[in-house]
Amino acid sequence: DTGVSQNPRHKITKRGQNVTFRCDPISEHNRLYWYRQTLGQGPEFLTYFQNEAQLEKSRLLSDRFSAERPKGSFSTLEIQRTEQGDSAMYLCASSLDLGSGNQPQHFGDGTRLSIL
């Protein structure tokens, strides 16, 4: 039983560069979420997918951020023209929507982004 997998684990880049993160959810899970966590804070919701459809985006998700989930499987989160404030841990989670209540989300290890 494989859990949620995120790659890379760490990403260091210079300000202004583009970065892309990948998330592979638990295989039968139809919901996929992205969160951002900064030091000493709880995770903050960014966006979520139901299968391949992106159904909600937080106001935290500026136009430099884009997320996709082609074919309802893995997802990518891209940040263009990175800024210092983008430095954070980016967490992916997945869950199985059974139509009977909000099921637990299972999280990956996260991708830690550092902007130089």
Place this chain on the structure above:
Amino acid sequence: AQKVTQAQTEISVVEKEDVTLDCVYETRDTTYYLFWYKQPPSGELVFLIRRNSFDEQNEISGRYSWNFQKSTSSFNFTITASQVVDSAVYFCALSDSVYNQGGKLIFGQGTELSVKP
């Protein structure tokens, strides 16, 4: 507006002591879900418990127990006979009705628990 407050930023106890982590939430929905997650130093968030707003029964799982009180909008977590391996950051989270919001989690700021031998 939805909000989760964990007023205790850090707690330090000696092994075998009991410890309670507080969580207070705000929501306008009548149907909602509450969760607790553990984040050990390795970083991965580990699911501990899910409780819906219609079930106010307390729950016990081994050394862990949870006290849900709608009257005070609280969902507190108690660890009995704490162990060093319990050292972690614990997050309380709220999720609104499945009919809106898509089940996104609203997290508190977390409580860092340190259990010393």
